[in-house]
C-alpha cells in the first residue's frame with residue numbers, strides 16, 4: 081500500500097477528496113452490497129466513485145460506481161420517483177452463465193451514466209423443486225410499478241432447470257420497493273383457454289395429429305407457415321408459449337406483455353390484469369412467421385406505438401426490425417432496420433432488450449442492446465444508442481461516445 085500511494089499522487093488525491101466529501105461517502109455507503117465489503121475494498125471503491133462518468137460508451141466495459149462491471153444483461157429500466165432502476169440477468173463466467181446461478185441484479189442511477197449496485201433483486205432458489213431453482217434459465221427481467229396496488233411487479237422469461245427452452249413460461253415476482261427484494265409468485269403460460277382478438281377461423285378447428293408438441297424454436301424448424309399449422313390451437317388449453325419478452329405501460333396505466341410465441345414464429349401482445357400480476361384475457365398475435373425476438377415497445381407524444389425487435393438467430397446478432405402502429409392492437413406496419421451505417425446488419429453486434437424513454441426530455445428514446453458472449457456470459461456488453469426520427473421512422477447510428 082505504501083508504494084501504491086507514493087507512486088500515485090493523483091489517486092491519493094482522489095482518495096483524500098473522497099474521504100473528505102460526506103456526499104461521496106454517503107453515496108458509497110448507500111448500496112446494499114457495499115455494507116458487506118471490508119474497509120480496504122471500500123477505500124478502493126471510494127477512488128472509483130470519484131471517477132464519475134459523463135457520457136455513454138457503447139460496447140465498452142461499463143463499471144458501476146464501485147468500479148465493478150455492471151452485471152444486468154437482457155435488462156430493462158424502471159423510472160420511479162427521480163431514479164432509474166436497471167434490472168437484468170446476473171451472469172457468471174463461462175457457459176454456466178447462460179443459466180441463472182444468482183438471479184436478477186438491480187442498479188440505480190439519477191443520470192443514466194453512473195449506476196449504484198443495489199444488489200440482487202430476485203434470487204434464484206436453492207430448493208431444486210422451485211420453478212426458479214438455481215440453474216434454471218431466467219431471461220429478460222422487466223419491472224413496472226402499479227399505482228393502484230403500490231407494488232413493483234417483475235416479469236421474466238423462465239425455462240425450468242434442465243429442460244432446455246421447452247417450458248416457454250412467464251415468471252412473475254413482486255416487491256414493495258423498486259430495488260427489491262422481490263418475492264417470486266408463480267410461473268405460467270399466458271392466456272390459457274383464451275382466443276386472441278385477431279383469431280382466425282381455422283384456429284378453432286381441431287388440431288391435426290401431425291402437429292408436434294414442440295419444435296426447435298428456430299426459423300427452419302416448422303414444417304409449414306405458422307398460420308397453417310395452428311400452433312395457437314395446439315397450445316389453447318395449456319397456454320401460449322412465451323419466450324423473449326418485454327413490458328410496456330401505456331399512458332392510461334394499462335400494461336402489456338410482449339413475447340415471442342408459437343415456437344418463436346409469432347409475436348403476442350397481451351394486456352395484463354389491473355394489478356399487473358396476470359393477464360386480462362385480451363391479446364393479439366402479430367408478425368406471424370417473422371420470428372421477432374428481443375421485442376421492445378415505446379410510444380411518442382404523437383401517440384404512435386413503435387416496436388423494435390431482432391430476428392431469431394440464437395446468441396448471434398442480426399439486423400434489427402422496427403414497426404409502427406396507431407393502436408397497440410395494430411395494424412402494425414414494418415419500417416425496416418432502424419440501425420443505419422456500418423455494422424447496421426448486426427445492429428452494431430447487439431440485440432435489442434429495451435427502449436428507454438428519458439425522463440423530462442420529450443420524445444427522447446435510447447436503444448438498449450446486448451452484445452452477448454455465450455462462451456463467457458459475464459463478459460457480455462451493453463450497446464446504448466440514441467434514437468432519432470426522420471419522416472416518422474425511428475433510427476439510430478453508431479457512436480463511440482455520446483451524451484444526452
Ligand code: DGJ
Pocket residue numbers: 154219220324373374393394395431
Ligand atoms: C435469443 C434470445 O433473444 C435470448 O434472450 C436467448 O434466449 C438466446 N436466444 C438463447 O439462445
